[in-house]
Amino acid sequence: MSTVLGASPGERLRTLRELLGLTGAALSDMSGMSKSWISQVETKAREASEEGLRAVAESTGAPMSFFYASPSSIPRDSLHFRKLSSASRVVTKRVQAVYAESYRVSEDILREASYPAPPLPYATSDDLEPDDIEAFAETTREALRLAPDKAIPNLTRAMERAGIAVAPIVLTDPAGEEQSLTQNHFGLSYWGGIGETALVTYFPGSQGDRDRFTLAHELGHLVLHTFRPHAEDPEAEANRFAAALLVPRDRAATDITDRLSLTGYARLKATWGVSIQALIMRGHSIGNLTDSRKRSLFVQLTQRGWRKSEPVTVGQEFPILLWTLLERQYGAKPYVTAAERLAIPPTVLRSIAPMPRNAARGPGQSDAQGDVVQFRRPASHQRLQIAGAPGAVAR
Known part of the structure; x- marks a missing residue:
């Protein structure tokens, strides 16, 4: 680039x-x-x-x-930004600056390490039908070396293995103290094209399913909009892609039926690591749920208080690629040394490439949660039966 x-x-x-x-x-x-x-x-x-x-x-x-x-020379109209319309302009401008610097630094880190560029498929046609988006989601699974019909255990790790840098955005003050996270911004992404760096950033939240959907959504932008920057409705396309990537159509057609109860949706959430609300929308988008059934399910969600607090906790994923490359190049305490070379404040670099939680374990020691996202039900939902659901962890 x-x-x-x-x-x-x-x-x-x-x-x-x-x-x-x-x-x-x-x-x-x-x-x-x-x-x-x-x-x-x-x-x-x-x-x-x-x-x-x-x-x-x-x-x-x-x-x-x-x-x-x-x-970085990222064209502003090519930067994909998932945020609410109520997002503050001041914060949005800051986030854009953080992303631009993150891209520049990530590009340098990846190139210094000769890390391969992502082999992503990409759309070029002006008009994409829903079936086309489903097909691109399938092809992306192949590019990420994922099974075509199974849940993705750790989407972050799959993206990083394929050469896509993933970085959290945590806004800090100059001393490195974490400031209030913005609740109106979700993720940003940019891919320079074939052979170039791809970076997906996200605002980590308390819900792992939300973060996974954000990552899948931003991955959709890379695949669908890198060469189609003026698509008519890129957000809707990226949402369709994310749902198709996380829950492949054949499995969705089998698992999400018009007769499925909310308890059944909770079991599916424990299987796929996708929110109940997203699963309902997935069933509706493929024609398995009628409009009236979708409305009924959302009314039930509201009545149970699940719109804001769903049962079944999806474990959070943590990126490790940029940290690993920094550590290899600059040692176990890389931030200050690398900051001068990469021309970035150490506090910002620490945000872009945070030290993994298991970094102190030493060489050869495994990370038990490195490749599997764990799902569980919170104490407030103990009456919900999800025993036996794949991916569920008894607590």
Whole structure:
């Protein structure tokens, strides 16, 4: 992927503010540089002095190399962004800056390691029918080396093995303290095309099924919209793809029937790692559920309080690819050393490539949850019987 050459320190200064969520006044207070100096440098009304940039770098933890790095040239209209219409513009702008820097850094990490580019299928036709999207989901399963008709134990790991970088986005302050997660943003993705880097990012939440659907949705954007950036309804297409990837049509046609109760849907959730609501929509999309049956099921969900808190807990997945490559290149404590080379604040790098929870186990020790997503029912739903459901874990 090409980069934009000749980015000025002023442009990078603005990017740093956006990356860290700082106003000009806040950065002025932190660095001791005046608000007018910051504004004039950003607008190129004056040259950025080495002394001023160093003051900013020291106060924010950014390496000096950040101000001279060439930014990613991701076209804004090609960046796929799953968010609610109520999402704050300020936060959205910050998230876009975080993604752009994440892509630049991920690209460098993957290329340094000579990691293979993803062999994804891709759509080029202007008009895609639902059956076409189903077919692309099937082909994507093949590309990810997944069984054609079984639940995906760990979608994150399958994507990473295929060369797709996955990174969580956790907004932090300059000290690295986690700030409130945005509840209106879900994921972003971009693929430069054949032979290029692909990066999917997501906002980790408390529900593993939501995160899995977000990853599948963003994967759908890579497959369906990299070469079709102006599709009429890309979000609906990506949703269809995600459902088809997670629950293949033949199995959905067999498992999701018009007679299935909510308890039956909970069992299916424990099998597939997909929310009850998404399973209902899946059954409706393939024609197994009538409009009236779908409405009835959603009314029942509301009556039981399951719209906001479904039974059956889907275990969370954690990316490891970027961390593994960083560790190989820079050692067991890579963030500070790698930050200078990759021209990124260490706190941001830590967010992009977090240390896996099992990193302290040492070489040769297995990660019991590395390849299997565990599903269980929370204590508040003990009356729900899901014993014997594949993937269910007794507690």
